Every structure is written in structure tokens, then in C-alpha cells.
Amino acid sequence: MANDKKISELPIAETINTEDRSILISNNADYQFDFATLLQFINSGLNAGANLTFGPVLPQNISGKNGDVFINTAAGSFAQKIAGVWTIVYTIATGSSGDTTVLYGTTSPSTSTGNNGDTFINTVSGIFYKKTAGAWNQVFSMQTGPQGPQGASGTDGTNGTNGKTILNGTTNPANSLGTDGDFYINTSSYYFFGPKTAGIWGSGISLIVSGVQFEETANKNTPNGYAGLDGSGKIAAAQLPGYVDDVLEIANYSSLPATGETGKIYITTDTNNEYRWSGSAYIQIVASPGTTDAVPEGATNKYFTVSRVLNAVLTGIGFGSASAISATDSILQALGKLQAQITGLFKIPSGGASGQILAKNSNTDGDLHWINAPSGSGGGGSSEPSGQIKSFRVDYGAVGDGVTDDTAAVANALAANKRIFDNGDFSVTAFDNTKGVTIEGDVKILKQTTYLKQQINSYADKYQRVFGEEYLSSFHKKLLAKTAVKVILSGDSTTAGTGASSNTYHPDILLNQITLNNHIDNVTYINSGVGGQSTAYWLSTALPADLAQNPDVYILRWGINDSWVGGTPEANAIAFLGRLDTGLSTIRSTTGFDYQHLAIILQSQNPTTDDVNGHQGQIFNELVNNGLRALARKYQCIFQDIYGTFQDSVHGQDYLTAINISLPNELVHPQDPLYVAIANKTFDVLFPEYFRAPDVVDAGQSGRLFSALPSAYRKGITYEYVESSNGWPISGFLITHHLSNDMYRQELASFDGTNNGKLYVRVGWSVSGWQSFYILSPVPTALVYDGTPGGITLSKSPSAFPTGICTDFVLSSDGWPINGMVITHRSSIGTVKQTLSSYDSVTNEFVRVGYGSWQAWKQVTLV
Structure with a gap:
């Protein structure tokens, strides 16, 4: 059993909730609840309106109101204010062999609750109970305090006046x-x-009044009143609007009034003709005949007949406009537009043979040619005699409904390497258009992925000069993190820079210079291109060496002649693309070189013309470009169309070198300008505008600390306002020059001129940090001041004269010894010497010196 303690000696429990059953426990552990928390908990369930407070001393009678309860935490007693006096109404038993407990709850306690001597508080009703002889008895209630004394009677009020009902x-x-x-x-x-x-x-x-008729005679037949009835029970005509009774029947025309009335209709009963008065004569109103059949045909306005319409001549029709028909067009205009549109759409070429059909040469309307009708089993077969244009459906049995698996049919069509023209949605599980087969028409190649279908023959690829830039994300992340990156260029002589007038025009040198010019750090370019070598050498030798250097960006480009193996342009394009396909597959299957770690840029060949070697340059370029676009999609690469940017090579003598100097118009290899152009286009792909730093940066009032290292400043020129509170020698205008080789120079000048024109200068290096500031002060120049004659008094103090040499003409009337020319020499430290020479005599002169004040004049006689 725990030792008895005073309530003030017990530890305080942290919280109270509805699961707690007692304030004091005699066995196990003893606790003293925080009474502020207990008070808040009891008051939250108390609806009687009394307040419950606590403390170690009984409150004074001036506090609280009748019915309030006070818990004495020192004595363990409860007091209630009765008739203005705090009276102890209950005390918790203490000092016995068994400790008592204060319980509480939201209902009255049952006989099984607690022990004799315990106290129970109903926190809803505010009633306190004590258990005696096994039964709970109410000891007091916070709801029903004692009734207060009778208040004084009020004064009787004055009796009011009785109302009426x-x-x-x-x-x-x-x-x-x-x-x-x-x-x-x-x-x-x-x-x-x-x-x-x-x-x-x-x-x-x-x-109720009966037998009495009421009539408001004052309002009868008056404006805003009512109309009376005549003897026949009708409203008189004078009370009706004109349109009700203004139809008058007259025996005959001669009986019409000599002067009619406007707004009336006159009917002659002998003829049933209707007339109206025009103001000067009667005009007959002609009734409708009821049907046009009753109207005889005139000489000008003819009736409509089918024969007349069919035989009408289309006079004035024109066919010059093929615009859309509008609602405001006449029939002739509409027919003319229709004919012009039909003529524009169906430009049927001449020629053709029996049984041939028309096919489009391109997507341009009217660009048609004659071909043989489909032949073979079930209408299949080639769609033209040469077999150059094929159909997924007709020639290879594809369904094209977007659901049926057309993988085999599409693969067979692409393997034939023929131009495809078709329409429909062709669902595939694999798609390899490495040969760059042209697919035209309304065709969608849909590859089923895990969650959706992806269209993989994007039409945008045909027109975009660059696409797939999202695969540069790994490279751009490193740029943002200021991590060093490596770019490797691989290929043949067009990559190596062969044919350039100097190393300055090699692609890697140009890229490096452009990168430095834009103040981009931590980028290394490596040129592994080898002149005269094709993709076969790249596969066997260059590729493994390039990957061993762990590049972040890999740029690949070969020229047209480096890909030539002989044969037709088609065969050579297939061979070239096949080797490139193998190399890209090797890269992507190598650990650490997937698209999330290595960005690959596939550049098309530079533009070319045909040459004596039979390369058929531009034909080959077009074929290879289609294949490069397909490979870029297949291996998550960036495609950059150098050929498309400078495709007109016929007049490119300034950009391309002839392969045979005896044939100057055969243009194949890049010259300096084309290398520069390719480098600039490549830089634009690698570094979007965000990564480029401007030459001049306006940092404003930057708040920069003096302790900032040189590396904190961007390359180029940065100007800003800095403050002495941040450690700078003065508050002023700071200009920082950061060279591309990481040399620095700073100039700090006072903004308000308080430093007498001093300029603070320091230099630094990214490795060794900053040197100390040295101060540049302006060199004072001699001041020569030509004063105004007269008006300068002898009392003018030394400090009132300017620093330097000052000349004035003075007068004896102003206190000077003589009239003459005074020359004042004042040093920068304030010492002054004056020489006064007579204006009338060349031998008479006075001299004096001064600092804060003047010394006496000394007369000097000149010989």
C-alpha cells in the first residue's frame, strides 16, 4: 500500500478523459490531477450554469455568484456560495485506514460503483453524491443553490386607457x-x-343592400371611365374605336360622300366593290382572286412551266472562281463555282490504255497518272506496272482495322523496300523500317505497348529538321548540376574536319569555341572521326574505343562517299543503314548506355550533287534520311537533318568542295562555311537558350557577400551594387570581369562619391582565389582660377581660396595695401601664399603667407 500523501505532494497527471474513473487512488500509484484540466473537463459537461473553480485557499465572499462551487485543493473540501457566503458543504475523508476516492461521470452512480466514503460528481447535472452504507446520497447540487432573499417591491405603474373592441x-x-x-x-x-x-x-x-342599382354617372362615357349601353343594349358607335365600325355600306358609287374619311372602308352594295379615301379621291381596293389560276397571264410576267425552265439559256455564267458556294450566290454563280471546283479536282492526264486506272503521284490534288488495274488472286497484286507503289492491303493481305494483327503483312511490305500508298490503321507488335520505306496515304502504324497503342509512323518526322530532343534529358540534367560532361563526335572525314582550311574549322574546335563564347563550363569535345573510313570501320574499331571513353553525348555523321559500296543508291543506302542499325543496337544493349544515360545524335549527310563516281547524291540522301529517321525512333536518338537545312547544293560552291576539281559543280565535301553552319546548328540542339550565359549580367542590388569566391561569378561581365555591411570595403558599384580561362578582375567605386573618387581594384584566379584590393586615387591637377576684378576684401580667409593657383585683381578701397594683381597659391593641405604686385609700378610688391589665418604683409622692392 502506498504511503498517504498530501494532495499537493502527489504527481500531476497529464490529461483527463472519459475513460478516467477517479481523482485519487489509494493503492498502487497516487495521483493528483491537474485541477485546471479537471475544471475544464467538468465545465464542458455542466449544463447548470454554475461555475467551478479551485485553489488552496477559500475565496473571498466578493468573488463568484450564488450556486458556484469551489474545490479547496489543500484541504480536499468543496465549498458553495450560499446567500453571498462561501460555505464548506463537503470534505473528502482523510486519515482513515482506507483512502477515499472522488469519482465522476455523465450519469448518476450505481450502487456497485465506488466504496463507502467515496464521492461522485455527475458532470452533466452538477450533483455531488456521497456513498454511505452502500448507497449513494446527494450531498449538494450545483443546479439548485439556496434561494436568495426577497427583493424589494417595485413602484406601481400608471393604469392605461381601455381599448375598444x-x-x-x-x-x-x-x-x-x-x-x-x-x-x-x-x-x-x-x-x-x-x-x-x-x-x-x-x-x-x-x-347587404338589395334592390338598389348603383351607377357612377360621373365616369360614364368619359376618358378612363366606362362606355354606356344604348336602348338596344349595345355600345354606341361613338364609344367604339374606328377599326370596329369604320366599314360603311353605301347603295352605289354615286351615293358615296363627296369627301370621304381617312381610315374608313366604303362598300357599294350594288357591286360589292370596296373603296378607301386617299385624301382627294376614292381608290378601289381589289380583293385577292384566291388562286393564281384566276389571274390571266400578262405580256411580261409569264407563268412558270417545266418546259420554259428546261429550255432557259444560262446567259452570263462564268467559271473563273472555284471558291465555296455561299448563300448569297445566284444560281448561275453557284453553277460556275461548282464547275470550276470539279475542273480543278479532276485534272485527267492524257494517254492511258484500255483498262488502266488513275493513281496519285503525290498528295497534291490533281497530280495523277495512269496505272494498270490491280491483278492477281482476289484482286491483289501490284498497283502499277513497275511495281514501285505497293499496298499493305492489296499486295500483302493486311486488314487495316486497327484490331487485327498486321505485323507479318507490314514486315513483308517493308522488306520489299517499295513505296507504300494505302489507308487504314495497321496494328503491329513489332515495326522495323530501318530502310526508311516511304509510307503515304492515311496510314497509321499502331504498336501495342503495355498500356496503350503508339503511332510510330509520325508524319511530323518528314518535316522536322530536328526531333527526339527529349532524349537529351540526361545530358541537360548534368548541365543543370554543373557536372563535367563529354561530347564525342564520330564518323568519317566530314566529322574529322578534312578539307577545312585550318584546324580552327574542325567541328569539335568550332563547338568548343561557341560553347566558351556562351560561357558554358565543364564541356569537353573529342573528335574521333577518321577520314575515308565508313561505318564498317566504325563498327569494328571506332565504336568500342568511343564507348570506352564513357561519353555523355555521341554525335554520328558520315558523308555520302564514305558510305558507298557500289551498286544502286538503294542498295548502298540499305547497306549503310544496316551497319548503323547494328552499331546502335550494340550501344543500347550495353550497360550504362541506354537513352537515360547516353544521348545519341544522328546527323544526316551534308547536301551533295551527283558525281563521276555514280553516287547519285541527292537520291541517296533522301533514301538515307528516311532510314535515319526510322533508326532515331527505334533507338531513342535525336535526329538532326543537316541535308534538309542546306538541301540546295547545286549552287553551294561556297559551302562544298568538288570531288573532282575538273568538274567544279560536283559538290560533295564541306568547306569552312558549311563546317561553321553545322557546328552552330549542332550547338543549338545541344544547348537551349537557358544554358547560355549572356556576356553582361545585371545583378542589381545583389546582396552578395565579400567572402564569395571567384567561381561564384558567371563568365563575362557582371555588374551589381554591393554594401559594406556585407564585408566590402565600401558600398558601391562593383564590376566583375570573368574570362573564359577563369581569370578575374573587379572594380569597386563609391556610389555616392564619399570616397573622393577612389577606385578599389583586385584580381583573382579560380584556383588561388582573390588577391587583396588595391586603391586607385585620382591625381590632383593644379587649379588656375581667374577671379573677377574688384570686390575681394582683405578679410577673405585663407581657406576661402580654392586649391591651386588663383589670380584676382584687388583694390586698396577694399583694404588691400595697393591696387594690383594678387596671386594666391594654396596647397592641398591648406597652406597659402599670396603675392600682390602693383598695377602701376613694376617694382612695388607685397607678400604674405597663411594657414588658418594670415601673417602680416611683407613689402618687397624689385630691382
Whole structure:
């Protein structure tokens, strides 16, 4: 059993909730609840309106109100304010062999709750119970405090005036009902009585009047009044609007009034003709015949007939406009536009043979040619004699419904390396258009992925000079993180820079210079291109060496002649693309070189013309470009179309070198300008505008600390306002020059001129940090001041003269020894010497010196 303790000696429990059952426990552990928390908990469930407070000392009687309860935490007692006095009404038993407990809850306690001597508080009703002899008895209630003393009686008010009443009933009122001035209504007979006078109701009057007619004669036949009836029970004509009775019947025309009335219609009963008065004569109103059949045909306006329409000549029709028909067009205009549109659409070429059909040469409307009709089993077969244009459906049995698996049919079509023209949605599980087969028409190649279908023959690829830039994300992340990156260029002589006038024009040198010019750090370019070598050498030798250097970006480009193996342009394109396909597959299957770690840029060949070697340059370029686009999609690469940017090579003598100097118009290899152009286009792909730093940076009032290292400043020129509170020698205008080789120079000048024109200068290096500031002060120049003659008094102090040499003409009337020329020499430290020479005599002169004040004049005689 725990030792008895005072309540003040017990530890305080942290919280109280509805699961707690007692304040004090005699066995196990003893606790003293925080009474502020207990008070808040009890008050939250207390609806009686009394307040519960606590403390170690009984409160003074001036606090609280009758019915309030106070818990004495030192004595363990409860007090209630009764008749203005705090009275102890209950004390928790102490000092016995068994400790008592204070319990609480939201209902009255049951006999099984607690022990004899315990206390229970109903926190809803505010009633306190004590258990004695096994039963709970109420000891006091916070709801029902003692009644207070009787208050003093108030003063009687003045009696008001009796009101009057309207009474009612189903019989006449008896005189004993109501008071004088009241009224009464019999609700059965509708008689109205009152006011009751001298105790008598009187006979009353009926509220129903029968046998009496009422008429408001003052409003009869008047504006805003009402119309009266005539003897026949009708409204007189004078009271009706004109349109009601202004149709007049007249015996005949001669009986019409000499002067008619506007707004009336006259009918002659002998002919039933209708007339109206025009103001000067009667005009006959002609009634509708009811049908056009009753109207005879005139000489000008003819009836509509089918024969007349069919035989009408289209006079004035024109076919010059093929624009859309509008609602405002005439029939002739609409027919002319239709004919012009039809003529424009169907430009049928001449020629053709029996059984041939028309096919489009391109997507341009009207660009048609004659081909043989499809032949073979089930209408399949080639769609033209040469077999150059094929159909997924007709020639290879594809379905094209977007659901059926057309993988095999599409693969067979692409393997044939023929141009495809078709329409439909072709669902595939694999798609390899490495040969760059042209697919035209409304065709969608849909590859089923895990969650959706992806269209992989994007039409945008045909027109974009660059696409797939999202695969540069790994490279751009490193640029943002200021991590060093490596770019490797691989290929043949067009990559190596062969043919350039100097190393300056090699692609890697140009890229490096452009990168430095844009103040981009930590980029290394490596050129592994080898002149005269093709993709076969790249596969066997260059590729493994390039990957061993762990590049972040890999740029691949070969020229047209480096890909030539002989044969047709198609065969050579297939061979070239096949080797490139193998190399890209090797790269992507090598750990660490997937698209999330290595960005690959596939550049098309530079533009070319045909040459004596039979390369058929531009034909080959077009074929290879289609294949490069397909490979870029297949291996998540960036495609950059150098050929498309400079495709007109026929007049490119300034950009391309002839392969045979005896044939100067055979243009194949890049010259300096084309290398520069390719480098600039490549830089634009690698470094979007965000990564480029401007030459001049305006940092404003930057708040930069003096302790900032040189590396914190961007390359180029940065100017900003810095403050001495951040460690700088002065507050002022700071200009920082950061060279591309990481040399620095700073100039700091006062913004408000308080430093007498001093300039603070320091230099630094990214490795060794900053040197100390040295101060540049302006060299003072001699001041020569030509004063105004007269008006300068002898009392002018030394400090009032300017620093340097000052010349003035002075007068004896102003206190000077003589009239003459005074020359004042004042040093920068304030020492002054004056020489006064006579204006009239060349031998008479006075001299004096001074600092804060003047010394006496000394006269000098000149010989």
C-alpha cells in the first residue's frame, strides 16, 4: 500500500478523459490531477450554469455568484456560495485506514460503483453524491443553490386607457356584452352594431343592400371611365374605336360622300366593290382572286412551266472562281463555282490504255497518272506496272482495322523496300523500317505497348529538321548540376574536319569555341572521326574505343562517299543503314548506355550533287534520311537533318568542295562555311537558350557577400551594387570581369562619391582565389582660377581660396595695401601664399603667407 500523501505532494497527471474513473487512488500509484484540466473537463459537461473553480485557499465572499462551487485543493473540501457566503458543504475523508476516492461521470452512480466514503460528481447535472452504507446520497447540487432573499417591491405603474373592441357572434348582441365604444358584427345576418353607447347596442344596420342599382354617372362615357349601353343594349358607335365600325355600306358609287374619311372602308352594295379615301379621291381596293389560276397571264410576267425552265439559256455564267458556294450566290454563280471546283479536282492526264486506272503521284490534288488495274488472286497484286507503289492491303493481305494483327503483312511490305500508298490503321507488335520505306496515304502504324497503342509512323518526322530532343534529358540534367560532361563526335572525314582550311574549322574546335563564347563550363569535345573510313570501320574499331571513353553525348555523321559500296543508291543506302542499325543496337544493349544515360545524335549527310563516281547524291540522301529517321525512333536518338537545312547544293560552291576539281559543280565535301553552319546548328540542339550565359549580367542590388569566391561569378561581365555591411570595403558599384580561362578582375567605386573618387581594384584566379584590393586615387591637377576684378576684401580667409593657383585683381578701397594683381597659391593641405604686385609700378610688391589665418604683409622692392 502506498504511503498517504498530501494532495499537493502527489504527481500531476497529464490529461483527463472519459475513460478516467477517479481523482485519487489509494493503492498502487497516487495521483493528483491537474485541477485546471479537471475544471475544464467538468465545465464542458455542466449544463447548470454554475461555475467551478479551485485553489488552496477559500475565496473571498466578493468573488463568484450564488450556486458556484469551489474545490479547496489543500484541504480536499468543496465549498458553495450560499446567500453571498462561501460555505464548506463537503470534505473528502482523510486519515482513515482506507483512502477515499472522488469519482465522476455523465450519469448518476450505481450502487456497485465506488466504496463507502467515496464521492461522485455527475458532470452533466452538477450533483455531488456521497456513498454511505452502500448507497449513494446527494450531498449538494450545483443546479439548485439556496434561494436568495426577497427583493424589494417595485413602484406601481400608471393604469392605461381601455381599448375598444370589434366583437362578433351568430346572434344579435345582448346589452350586457362589451363596453361603450365597442362594435359588433352578426356573422349570420351580416348586421353591424355600434358603437355601443350608454350601455345600449341599438338596432344595427344590414351590410347587404338589395334592390338598389348603383351607377357612377360621373365616369360614364368619359376618358378612363366606362362606355354606356344604348336602348338596344349595345355600345354606341361613338364609344367604339374606328377599326370596329369604320366599314360603311353605301347603295352605289354615286351615293358615296363627296369627301370621304381617312381610315374608313366604303362598300357599294350594288357591286360589292370596296373603296378607301386617299385624301382627294376614292381608290378601289381589289380583293385577292384566291388562286393564281384566276389571274390571266400578262405580256411580261409569264407563268412558270417545266418546259420554259428546261429550255432557259444560262446567259452570263462564268467559271473563273472555284471558291465555296455561299448563300448569297445566284444560281448561275453557284453553277460556275461548282464547275470550276470539279475542273480543278479532276485534272485527267492524257494517254492511258484500255483498262488502266488513275493513281496519285503525290498528295497534291490533281497530280495523277495512269496505272494498270490491280491483278492477281482476289484482286491483289501490284498497283502499277513497275511495281514501285505497293499496298499493305492489296499486295500483302493486311486488314487495316486497327484490331487485327498486321505485323507479318507490314514486315513483308517493308522488306520489299517499295513505296507504300494505302489507308487504314495497321496494328503491329513489332515495326522495323530501318530502310526508311516511304509510307503515304492515311496510314497509321499502331504498336501495342503495355498500356496503350503508339503511332510510330509520325508524319511530323518528314518535316522536322530536328526531333527526339527529349532524349537529351540526361545530358541537360548534368548541365543543370554543373557536372563535367563529354561530347564525342564520330564518323568519317566530314566529322574529322578534312578539307577545312585550318584546324580552327574542325567541328569539335568550332563547338568548343561557341560553347566558351556562351560561357558554358565543364564541356569537353573529342573528335574521333577518321577520314575515308565508313561505318564498317566504325563498327569494328571506332565504336568500342568511343564507348570506352564513357561519353555523355555521341554525335554520328558520315558523308555520302564514305558510305558507298557500289551498286544502286538503294542498295548502298540499305547497306549503310544496316551497319548503323547494328552499331546502335550494340550501344543500347550495353550497360550504362541506354537513352537515360547516353544521348545519341544522328546527323544526316551534308547536301551533295551527283558525281563521276555514280553516287547519285541527292537520291541517296533522301533514301538515307528516311532510314535515319526510322533508326532515331527505334533507338531513342535525336535526329538532326543537316541535308534538309542546306538541301540546295547545286549552287553551294561556297559551302562544298568538288570531288573532282575538273568538274567544279560536283559538290560533295564541306568547306569552312558549311563546317561553321553545322557546328552552330549542332550547338543549338545541344544547348537551349537557358544554358547560355549572356556576356553582361545585371545583378542589381545583389546582396552578395565579400567572402564569395571567384567561381561564384558567371563568365563575362557582371555588374551589381554591393554594401559594406556585407564585408566590402565600401558600398558601391562593383564590376566583375570573368574570362573564359577563369581569370578575374573587379572594380569597386563609391556610389555616392564619399570616397573622393577612389577606385578599389583586385584580381583573382579560380584556383588561388582573390588577391587583396588595391586603391586607385585620382591625381590632383593644379587649379588656375581667374577671379573677377574688384570686390575681394582683405578679410577673405585663407581657406576661402580654392586649391591651386588663383589670380584676382584687388583694390586698396577694399583694404588691400595697393591696387594690383594678387596671386594666391594654396596647397592641398591648406597652406597659402599670396603675392600682390602693383598695377602701376613694376617694382612695388607685397607678400604674405597663411594657414588658418594670415601673417602680416611683407613689402618687397624689385630691382
